[in-house]
Amino acid sequence: NAGVTQTPKFQVLKTGQSMTLQCAQDMNHEYMSWYRQDPGMGLRLIHYSVGAGITDQGEVPNGYNVSRLKKQNFLLGLESAAPSQTSVYFCASSSLGGARSEAFFGQGTRLTVV
Amino acid sequence: GNSVTQMEGPVTLSEEAFLTINCTYTATGYPSLFWYVQYPGEGLQLLLKATKADDKGSNKGFEATYRKETTSFHLEKGSVQVSDSAVYFCALIPNTNAGKSTFGDGTTLTVKP
Numbered sequence A: 001n002a003g004v005t006q007t008p009k010f011q012v013l014k015t016g017q018s019m020t021l022q023c024a025q026d027m028n029h030e031y032m033s034w035y036r037q038d039p040g041m042g043l044r045l046i047h048y049s050v051g052a053g054i055t056d057q058g059e060v061p062n063g064y065n066v067s068r069l070k071k072q073n074f075l076l077g078l079e080s081a082a083p084s085q086t087s088v089y090f091c092a093s094s095s096l097g098g099a100r101s102e103a104f105f106g107q108g109t110r111l112t113v114v
Numbered sequence B: 001g002n003s004v005t006q007m008e009g010p011v012t013l014s015e016e017a018f019l020t021i022n023c024t025y026t027a028t029g030y031p032s033l034f035w036y037v038q039y040p041g042e043g044l045q046l047l048l049k050a051t052k053a054d055d056k057g058s059n060k061g062f063e064a065t066y067r068k069e070t071t072s073f074h075l076e077k078g079s080v081q082v083s084d085s086a087v088y089f090c091a092l093i094p095n096t097n098a099g100k101s102t103f104g105d106g107t108t109l110t111v112k113p
Helices: none
Strands: A004-007 A010-013 A019-025 A031-037 A043-051 A054-057 A064-067 A075-078 A087-094 A109-113 B003-006 B011-014 B019-021 B023-026 B032-038 B044-050 B056-059 B062-065 B075-077 B086-093 B107-112
Touching: A004 A087, A010 A019, A019 A031, A019 A087, A043 A064, B003 B086, B011 B019, B019 B107, B023 B032, B023 B086, B032 B062, B044 B062
Parallel strands: A010 A109, B011 B107
Antiparallel strands: A004 A019, A019 A075, A031 A043, A031 A087, A043 A054, A064 A075, A087 A109, B003 B023, B019 B075, B032 B044, B032 B086, B044 B056, B056 B062, B062 B075, B086 B107
8 A cells, every 4th residue: 555655765965966756656646746845834835737747836846847757656856956955855646626635645755955 | 825824833732631723724715624744754644624614624533623704724632642742734725726735834743741
């Protein structure tokens, strides 16, 4: 019963490096989202997707790109990492009609940019 | 835009005390409202939800009522336990764009024996 799986769980990057955070869900959900969690600031939506090939910006999209080629996978890319992107990143998925459904979250990826 | 404002923490209570965590929101239309809980080192888990005015969500002794007139969704529990120690998040999903949920800043609850 995997649910939402994020990889990696921890990552340290040097400023300017690039990386991709991976998210996979096995619940056949249409909606997938990426959030960042910073102390005292709750969760902020970075990008979201309403289906394969369809993505849109959230509250804090700058510095990030996303890709959803397959329904079950949602990738978050950092092209040139900055210390301000040090955070805990969460992926979530929900079924069609998110307003009537709950979001299932992954365990998070703790990213440190030095 | 939409926003969610939660009672500032941290909150520290003794076991069996009454808990209230306030949550108010700003949104157009009729959003769905949620409370999530996050235990240390884990992702968020749904605690309860309400999808229309006057609905009451409940789970594990926690309750919250969707009050449209006061735009509130306060979380309550009559008798907290040490195991309830966690961070609690209030959230809304607008009915106009189900992909764009908004979360509050979270309230840290510590329950002492």
